[in-house]
Amino acid sequence: xxxxxxxxxxxxxxxxxxxxxxxxxxxxxxxxPVPLEAAQEVLGLEKSPVRxxxxxxxxxxxxxxxAMAVATALVFILPTGGRAIIxxxxxxxxxxxxTILLGVLFTLVGFHIVSGLPAWRDRPYAPESNIDRFxxxxxGAAETDxxxxxxxxxxxxxxxxxxxEDGQ
Amino acid sequence: xRSEVDMSNVLDKLREYSKxxxxxxxxxxxxMTIDLDRCTGCEACVVACQAENNLPIVGExxxxxxxxxxxxxxxxxWEGEFPDVKLNFIPMLCQHCDEAPCETACPVFATxxxxxxxxxQIYNRCIGTRTCAVYCxxxxxYFNWFTYTWDEPLEQQLNPDVSVRxxxxxxxxxxxxxxxxxxxxxxxxxxxxxxxxxxxxxxxxQSCPTEAMSFGDSNDPDSKVSQVMNSxxxxxxxxxxxxxxxxxxxxxxxxxx
Amino acid sequence: MTMFxxxxxxYAEVNRDVLSSMLETGPRYWMLLGTxxxxxxxxxxxxxxxxxxxxxxxAGMNRNALWGTYLSxxxxxxxxxxxxTLLSAVLHITNSQWRKSIYRSAEAMTLFSLMTAALFVxxxxxxxxxxxxxxxxxxxxxxxPNFRSPLMFDVMAITTYLTASSIFIYMxxxxxxxxxxxxxxxxxxxxxxxxxxxxxxxxxxxxxxxAAYMFFAVFVIPLAxxxxxxxxxxxALSIVPGLHHTIFAPYFVCGAIYSGTAGIVxxxxxxxxxxxxxxxxxxxHLDYLGKxxxxxxxxxxxxxxxxxxxxxxxxxxxxxxALDFRMFGFYAPLYxxxxxxxxxxxxxxxxRKIRLSWNKMLVVSILINIGxxxxxxxxxxxxxxxxxxxxxxxxxxxxxxxxxxxxxSFAIFTTLFLIFIKWVPxxxxxxxxETLKPxxxxx
Numbered sequence: 001x002x003x004x005x006x007x008x009x010x011x012x013x014x015x016x017x018x019x020x021x022x023x024x025x026x027x028x029x030x031x032x033p034v035p036l037e038a039a040q041e042v043l044g045l046e047k048s049p050v051r052x053x054x055x056x057x058x059x060x061x062x063x064x065x066x067a068m069a070v071a072t073a074l075v076f077i078l079p080t081g082g083r084a085i086i087x088x089x090x091x092x093x094x095x096x097x098x099t100i101l102l103g104v105l106f107t108l109v110g111f112h113i114v115s116g117l118p119a120w121r122d123r124p125y126a127p128e129s130n131i132d133r134f135x136x137x138x139x140g141a142a143e144t145d146x147x148x149x150x151x152x153x154x155x156x157x158x159x160x161x162x163x164x165e166d167g168q
Numbered sequence: 169x170r171s172e173v174d175m176s177n178v179l180d181k182l183r184e185y186s187k188x189x190x191x192x193x194x195x196x197x198x199x200m201t202i203d204l205d206r207c208t209g210c211e212a213c214v215v216a217c218q219a220e221n222n223l224p225i226v227g228e229x230x231x232x233x234x235x236x237x238x239x240x241x242x243x244x245x246w247e248g249e250f251p252d253v254k255l256n257f258i259p260m261l262c263q264h265c266d267e268a269p270c271e272t273a274c275p276v277f278a279t280x281x282x283x284x285x286x287x288x289q290i291y292n293r294c295i296g297t298r299t300c301a302v303y304c305x306x307x308x309x310y311f312n313w314f315t316y317t318w319d320e321p322l323e324q325q326l327n328p329d330v331s332v333r334x335x336x337x338x339x340x341x342x343x344x345x346x347x348x349x350x351x352x353x354x355x356x357x358x359x360x361x362x363x364x365x366x367x368x369x370x371x372x373x374q375s376c377p378t379e380a381m382s383f384g385d386s387n388d389p390d391s392k393v394s395q396v397m398n399s400x401x402x403x404x405x406x407x408x409x410x411x412x413x414x415x416x417x418x419x420x421x422x423x424x425x
Numbered sequence: 426m427t428m429f430x431x432x433x434x435x436y437a438e439v440n441r442d443v444l445s446s447m448l449e450t451g452p453r454y455w456m457l458l459g460t461x462x463x464x465x466x467x468x469x470x471x472x473x474x475x476x477x478x479x480x481x482x483x484a485g486m487n488r489n490a491l492w493g494t495y496l497s498x499x500x501x502x503x504x505x506x507x508x509x510t511l512l513s514a515v516l517h518i519t520n521s522q523w524r525k526s527i528y529r530s531a532e533a534m535t536l537f538s539l540m541t542a543a544l545f546v547x548x549x550x551x552x553x554x555x556x557x558x559x560x561x562x563x564x565x566x567x568x569x570p571n572f573r574s575p576l577m578f579d580v581m582a583i584t585t586y587l588t589a590s591s592i593f594i595y596m597x598x599x600x601x602x603x604x605x606x607x608x609x610x611x612x613x614x615x616x617x618x619x620x621x622x623x624x625x626x627x628x629x630x631x632x633x634x635x636a637a638y639m640f641f642a643v644f645v646i647p648l649a650x651x652x653x654x655x656x657x658x659x660x661a662l663s664i665v666p667g668l669h670h671t672i673f674a675p676y677f678v679c680g681a682i683y684s685g686t687a688g689i690v691x692x693x694x695x696x697x698x699x700x701x702x703x704x705x706x707x708x709x710h711l712d713y714l715g716k717x718x719x720x721x722x723x724x725x726x727x728x729x730x731x732x733x734x735x736x737x738x739x740x741x742x743x744x745x746x747a748l749d750f751r752m753f754g755f756y757a758p759l760y761x762x763x764x765x766x767x768x769x770x771x772x773x774x775x776x777r778k779i780r781l782s783w784n785k786m787l788v789v790s791i792l793i794n795i796g797x798x799x800x801x802x803x804x805x806x807x808x809x810x811x812x813x814x815x816x817x818x819x820x821x822x823x824x825x826x827x828x829x830x831x832x833x834s835f836a837i838f839t840t841l842f843l844i845f846i847k848w849v850p851x852x853x854x855x856x857x858x859e860t861l862k863p864x865x866x867x868x
Contacts, residue, residue, distance in 0.1 A: 033436055034858045035631035043628050048636030054644075065581075068561065069572035074185065076568055078280040082267030082412070083573055085185035090573045093655065097581040100648045104589045104641060111596070111637035115630050118622035125625050127607035130600070132436030137627075234487035234819055243816035260814065269664055275559045275576040277568060293566060295558055296481065296551015298491040299576055302809045303663040307817040311491060311551065313482025335480035336551025406813055409664055 002026075002124040002139040003146050005153035005161040010036065013134035016156030017042045025149045026141035031129035050110040057106025058099050065098025066091050124164045133159075139166050189266070194285035196363070198343050199386035200373070201396045202259055203418040206380035209242050209257035213372035213381070217261075220344060220371035222330045224316030237310040239341040240372050256420060259381075261372070262287060262308045262341035263405065263413030270300035270309065278338070284348065285414060289340055296336035305406050306413075309340045343383070344370035365391040386414075434704060439857050443601075443850045444608055446700045450847060453699075461840040469833025472826045473548055481551050483826050489819020490810035494827040495549035497801040498834060501684070502542035503583070503656055504677070504797060508685025509535030510590045511649035514642035523713055525856035526705040530696055531689045532594040533849070537841040538688070539587050541834050546583075548830060560584075575655070575662045582648075582655040589648055593641045594849075596634065599624050601850040653681040660804065667747030667808035672735065676728045683721040683767070684797035690714050690790035692842070694783055696851060705852050708781050715780035718793070722771035729768070743813055751807045755820070759799045760807075766796030 003026075007013035010032075017030050021042060030039040069091035077085055112118070129135040136158070138149045150161045184190075217223065217240045226236050240261035247254040264287045271279050271287060278293035279300055289309075301309035315335040318326065326332065329346040333339050351367045365384050373381040384393035396402075401419040404412075434442065476483040486493040509531035516524035550556055558564050559580050570577050602621035606614055624630060657677035660668040670676075690711070697706045733752075736744045752760055770792050779785045810819040823831075845851070 029625070030628040031626045032628070032631070033626065034855050035635055036628065039628040040632045045629065045632045048633055050633060050636040050640065054640040058644075072561070072569040072572055076277065077185075077190075078277050078571070079190040080271035080274070080277070080280050080571060080573060081269060082189045082281070083272060084188050085190055086182065087186075087188075087573055090578070093578045093651075094572050094581055096651060097578070097585045097648075100644050100651075101581075101585040101588060103644050104585075104592055107637050107640045107644070108592055108596070111633055112622075115633035117624065117630065118619075120618060120623045123623070123625060130604050130607055130626055131440045230482075234489060235482060236488065243814060245816060258816075260817075272571075272573055273575065273663070275570050275574040275580065276566075277571045293558070293568065294552065295555045297549070297576055298486075298551065299574075299659070299663075301488075301491045302665065305664060305813045307489060307812060307814060310488055312480070313486070314480040334552075335482075336553075338551075409813075 001141055001143065001146050002137055002164050002166050003141060003149045003153070003161055004124055004126055004164055005136045005138075005150070005158035006126055006128065007134040007136070007157060008159055009157065010038075010134055012157035013136065014038050014042060016153045016158060017136050019152050019156060020136060020138055020149055023148065023152060025145045026138040029124075029137040029139065031126065031135040031137065033130055033132055033134075048114060050107060050114055053110025053113075054103055054107045057110075058103035060106070061099040061102030062095050064102065065095035068098070069094045122165070124166070191281075191283065191285075194387065195283045196348075196385040197285040197387045197414070198264070198348065198368075198383070199285075199393050199397060199414050199416065200261075200343070200370075200381060200383045201393055201402070201416045201418060203380045203396070203401075204256070204258065204420040205401075205418060206378040207242075207257045207259060207420075208378055209244070209255070210377060211242055212375045212377055213240050213259060214238055214242065216371040216375035217341070219325070220327055220330070221342070222326050222332050224312075224318075226316065230313075235313050237312070237339070239308070239310065239339070241308075254422070258405070258417070259372075260306060260308060260405075261415065262343075263306055263411065263415045264341075264343060265411035265413050267410060267412045269303040269305065269409075269411060273299040273303045275299075286343055286345060286348075287340075288345070289338060289342065291331060291333050291337050291339065294337045296338065298338065300338060305409055305411065309338055312337045312339065344368075347371075365393075433861055436858050436861065439705075439854055439861070440604055440608075442701075442704065443852050443854050443857075444605065446702065446852075447605065447847055447850055448609070454843070454847075458840065458843045461836045461843060464836035465833055465840050467833070468829045469544075469837055472829045472833070476548070476826060477553060481549075483824065485822050485824035485827055487819055487821070489817060490806065490821030492549075492805050492809055493821060494802060494805075494823045494831055495545050497805040498798075498831055499542050499545035499549065500656055500677070500801045500804075501798050502538045502545060502834065502838075503653060504681035504684045504801070505688045505794070506535040506538040506542065506586075506590075506685065507649055507653055507678070507681035508689055509533070510593055510645050511535075511682060512686065512689070514593070514645040514649075517642045518639065518646075522860050523710055525860050526702075526852050527689070527693060527710055528856075529594070529597065529849070529853045530692055530846075530851045532590065532597070533842060533845045533851070534685075534688055534692055535590050536587075536594055537838050537845065539583070539590065540841065541838050543583060543587065544837065545834065575658045578655045579659060582652045586648055586652045589641070589645055593638075593645055596638055596641060597853065597856075598849050599634065600626060600855045601853060604854050605850065650678055653678045660808075663809075665809050665812055666741070666743035667736075667751065668804070670732060670735070672728060672732050676732060679721065679724050679728055680797060680800065683718070683725050684794055686714060686718050686721060687790040687793035687797070690718070690786055691794070694787045694790075696846075697783070700846065700851060702852055705857060711783065711786055712777075712780050715774045715786060718771055718790070719774045722767060722774075722793070726768040729764075747808055747811065750811055751803060754807065756803055756807050760803055763796045763799045763803065766792045767800065770796075 020028055032039055070086055073085050124137045126135045136153055141149055153161055221239060223237050240259055243258045243260050245256045268287050271281060276293050276295055279289050282288050298311055312333050312335050348368050351363045355363045370383055373383045382393050382396050384391040386394050397416040399418055402416045403419060404416060484493055513528040513532050547553055559570050561569050599621055602617050603624035606617035606621050654674035657673040661670055661673035693706050696702050736748045770789060773779050806821045810821050
């Protein structure tokens with residue numbers, strides 16, 4: 001059972017979210033049409049772990065890029081233009097590009113892992129939250145808790161509350 | 169190819185591979201000398217090259233478009249004002265630079281430096297970016313703008329030792345690598361370790377009526393080419409570009425100097 | 426100061442306006458799309474197929490001039506791609522509000538001009554059917570590419586740029602794909618469900634997206650700078666007089682951002698005019714872009730003067746000869762046209778009146794890009810046909826096939842852009858909303 005409460009105003013939405021959070025009912029998701037730092041604070045989200053993926057990707061990319069260039073040169077010993085087989089300056093350029101390529105790709109993977117997307121399944125959702133409404137979703141609440149959540153949210157100024165199935 | 173890395177001396181290997189130029193010494197250092205004092209500009213070398221290396225005859229129209237393929241060409245430089253003019257010839261062919269600008273440019277290793285000090289061109293690998301030719305200061309690389317064909321029965325005179333190139337491929341003077349190859353094979357068959365001086369003669373050198381050109385291994389101090397190249401008249405074209413060419417020209421001596 | 430010329434829209438109006446631009450398609454759109462596709466087919470692909478059959482000789486290049494318009498157009502399109510993503514990323518990390526309504530289409534411009542540029546590489550090479558040998562993927566030669574080659578840097582840089590800018594624009598659009606999903610039905614709904622990854626706009630999703638997007642932006646900035654530096658090294662790492670300059674990398678990067686920003690002005694004009702985005706793309710944007718263009722034009726002029734100056738000061742005979750041919754040779758009219766269009770015309774933007782007039786800015790921006798197109802042509806056509814040996818001096822003039830393909834490339838770009846505006850909201854819905862004042866009960 002999930003409770004879905006729609007708010008018109010941002011401050012009501014934040015207050016409602018805060019109160020449900022303090023009451024400790026179920027799992028809370030806060031849906032908004034624009035990113036809200038305040039909403040992230042309510043949930044206690046700190047620095048996103050995505051940055052670890054970015055760092056790892058960049059480092060792996062730099063090493064892999066340089067290693068790929070060196071390994072290719074060592075496997076095929078084909079001297080060109082009087083340059084060394086392992087000539088560092090051009091390989092640094094390759095390493096630079098690979099740093100960025102793998103940095104970006106790892107960040108993308110990190111985004112998917114951290115956000116849990118893609119999630120092509122039915123989850124509690126109110127389409128108006130992508131237009132101009134703010135929505136608090138309380139998932140996994142038992143009947144009494146759901147009632148309590150509804151009361152709290154309505155008191156906070158929710159326009160409407162409704163119940164939907166939990167997401168899988 | 170020295171591709172196996174011996175694990176026991178990896179560091180030595182790495183040092184070797186990090187060394188500019190890579191080669192300490194070429195097995196052979198094929199070198200050509202061209203005595204400009206003897207060159208009459210007869211273009212026999214051009215024709216010989218054409219026949220030996222299966223160069224296409226592009227025809228008048230393509231020639232007018234500056235798309236001829238001549239691995240060796242005679243450049244003409246006029247000196248002075250008419251009627252008091254002098255004509256100087258410089259046969260220009262791939263200089264087989266030891267530090268060739270063209271080689272670094274190729275993204276697919278279609279051109280590289282082999283252990284004989286030759287700047288090689290591998291037609292099969294070429295994808296036709298034409299960067300090598302742009303980077304070449306001597307403009308001796310020629311591109312196949314079209315696939316050229318030989319009318320019957322002219323295809324009968326094609327040299328079977330040399331491949332025929334298709335459109336989109338870069339080509340250039342190879343110092344008649346097929347003849348070098350054959351000389352090396354013969355030497356091996358005879359149980360000799362090295363090719364003898366004078367055994368390899370590229371088509372242009374062979375055909376020069378005034379014997380202006382000589383060819384050989386400059387690693388061998390007794391070879392003819394080593395002696396000729398040390399002449400005080402010797403110079404390299406565009407030496408200031410530091411391409412280290414393997415073709416040495418001998419200056420023309422004017423009567424009035 | 427507000428970004429909006431015609432009053433501030435509400436959240437719902439933003440959704441409605443932007444989505445209707447995407448979902449409501451008139452006959453004019455289809456006619457335009459049909460025209461550009463026809464032009465692309467007839468002027469670009471048909472001559473190209475002809476060229477593939479007979480060989481690159483169909484173009485006007487010859488044994489002295491081995492690079493031609495294909496390469497100069499490649500640089501031009503890469504250059505045009507430089508402003509969108511770079512500007513968007515720089516403005517994103519500096520948290521500029523005026524970026525938000527224009528960045529999506531600017532990034533699309535990046536993506537599509539990059540694709541056009543990549544096409545020109547394909548057109549340029551002699552054996553297209555083997556072009557995959559220049560990628561580090563297994564091939565029948567059993568040979569990997571030469572990572573010491575400047576062209577290989579190019580392959581790596583452009584692949585990375587194409588990947589990074591596609592991801593950048595895609596990830597920025599995910600919440601908007603969700604908005605499209607919410608208003609559509611049937612197959613489109615299912616498609617956009619997939620596109621939007623099932624986005625719900627929860628605080629956690631926004632949080633993660635924000636972090637990831639910031640990293641994309643941070644990665645893209647050094648990438649964009651490196652891409653055009655590397656393109657310039659295709660030239661500068663040769664020893665050809667007139668190309669072998671250390672100034673080339675900053676010159677190309679500056680020129681690229683310059684031409685790209687002018688391109689953004691042109692595209693903004695079209696979007697405003699034909700997509701009814703008057704409300705979201707206002708005078709403010711035009712004013713800022715105009716100032717940016719002005720600064721870039723001066724920087725470009727400075728670097729140009731410096732290039733001439735260092736060449737002249739060196740006094741090398743080869744360099745002087747190249748300089749002389751560039752400024753007073755056959756292509757001198759093109760050279761001076763470039764100076765006029767890229768150094769003098771932009772000075773008009775010193776006047777606020779001109780900066781704030783859409784029509785005048787359109788003219789200025791198009792002139793700048795004509796100038797930049799010729800700049801690239803001059804770089805290619807006046808240097809490498811005339812290198813060191815006077816007897817081998819050549820001359821290059823494009824053939825009709827090259828003119829046709831050049832013209833057709835603009836149609837390809839326009840086609841891609843036209844397809845884009847019907848698939849992706851051309852103005853970022855959620856980010857425009859961010860610039861709006863939040864709804865308050867007392868308001």
